Amino acid sequence: MKIDGGIGGLRNAGEMARAQEELGYDGLWSAETGHDPFLPLAMAAPATERVELGTSITVAFARNPMTMAMVANDIQLASEGRFILGLGSQIKPHIEKRFSMPWSKPAARMREYVEAMQAIWRSWNTDEKLDFRGDFYTHTLMTPFFSPGKNTYGPPKVYIAAVGPLMTRVVGEVCDGLLVHPFSTERYLREETMPALEEGLRRSGRARRDVEVTAPSFVVTGDNEDEYNRAAAGVRQQVSFYGSTPAYRPVLELHGWGDLQTELNVLSKQGKWTEMGKLIDDEILDAFAVCGEPDEIPVKMAKRYGDVCDRVTFNLGRYQDADKMADVKKILQG
Numbered sequence: 634m635k636i637d638g639g640i641g642g643l644r645n646a647g648e649m650a651r652a653q654e655e656l657g658y659d660g661l662w663s664a665e666t667g668h669d670p671f672l673p674l675a676m677a678a679p680a681t682e683r684v685e686l687g688t689s690i691t692v693a694f695a696r697n698p699m700t701m702a703m704v705a706n707d708i709q710l711a712s713e714g715r716f717i718l719g720l721g722s723q724i725k726p727h728i729e730k731r732f733s734m735p736w737s738k739p740a741a742r743m744r745e746y747v748e749a750m751q752a753i754w755r756s757w758n759t760d761e762k763l764d765f766r767g768d769f770y771t772h773t774l775m776t777p778f779f780s781p782g783k784n785t786y787g788p789p790k791v792y793i794a795a796v797g798p799l800m801t802r803v804v805g806e807v808c809d810g811l812l813v814h815p816f817s818t819e820r821y822l823r824e825e826t827m828p829a830l831e832e833g834l835r836r837s838g839r840a841r842r843d844v845e846v847t848a849p850s851f852v853v854t855g856d857n858e859d860e861y862n863r864a865a866a867g868v869r870q871q872v873s874f875y876g877s878t879p880a881y882r883p884v885l886e887l888h889g890w891g892d893l894q895t896e897l898n899v900l901s902k903q904g905k906w907t908e909m910g911k912l913i914d915d916e917i918l919d920a921f922a923v924c925g926e927p928d929e930i931p932v933k934m935a936k937r938y939g940d941v942c943d944r945v946t947f948n949l950g951r952y953q954d955a956d957k958m959a960d961v962k963k964i965l966q967g
């Protein structure tokens with residue numbers, strides 16, 4: 634199983650990436666939250682030699698396939714073929730109200746989005762005429778002046794973040810990897826996510842080995858009780874935020890916690906973010922996060938994901954700081 638870390642923001646992104654590569658991480662992910670997800674990877678690329686670099690995630694529907702294909706191609710070049718384009722759909726309010734972009738049929742749109750990028754990359758790498766015509770996107774013009782030409786390393790791999798069965802099937806049909814959403818429990822992963830992925834693979838005539846499954850798991854740990862409790866409080870807050878989203882209700886319903894989603898949604902509309910975190914009790918926390926002493930985390934992570942996922946991301950909070958890298962090394966060696 635591959636073990637991944639992350640890069641948060643632009644501050645010392647290159648140094649952080651190099652330090653984690655030296656510690657043995659297999660991949661580093663950059664998220665689109667308070668910063669652009671690509672710029673940290675552009676800084677990490679020349680500072681590293683081996684580690685894979687990916688977005689987990691960048692919002693697909695905030696951009697069109699051409700602009701996404703271009704920046705992904707550039708990072709693929711800068712990293713010498715080590716880039717993974719991890720896409721997410723986001724939810725309707727953010728696409729329409731934050732990005733002022735159209736929203737409809739997210740799974741069907743995402744499938745076509747990936748196919749459009751693949752057509753664009755083919756036009757650059759094989760001189761095939763660009764002639765993509767879909768229900769959501771049309772790309773039929775590419776002149777030599779605007780083409781970057783053939784990429785020495787080929788097009789980047791494309792992963793999609795998915796929770797529901799429709800989006801998960803899209804991964805099996807057209808993508809290289811699945812980014813399991815952090816708001817997934819082990820039970821939901823095994824009973825809902827993996828069967829949907831297998832169905833998508835059957836539709837495309839591919840096998841499980843053709844898709845890499847990545848689990849970006851919440852981790853609650855610390856060197857003492859105070860650190861552990863602060864880490865737990867942060868994860869409770871994040872779980873409650875995800876849980877307030879109607880699209881993620883099936884995860885809670887599988888465990889009999891469907892009413893919690895309704896309550897969290899009401900509080901979110903009232904802006905009561907702190908109160909939301911208090912509704913995540915220890916049972917719910919343990920379902921969504923790997924919790925324990927630092928040296929217990931690798932064993933618990935392997936038990937939870939070892940036979941179903943190909944790689945995992947340690948979301949370690951404070952351990953992502955440069956001065957805590959020794960702690961990360963200790964955990965990995967454990």
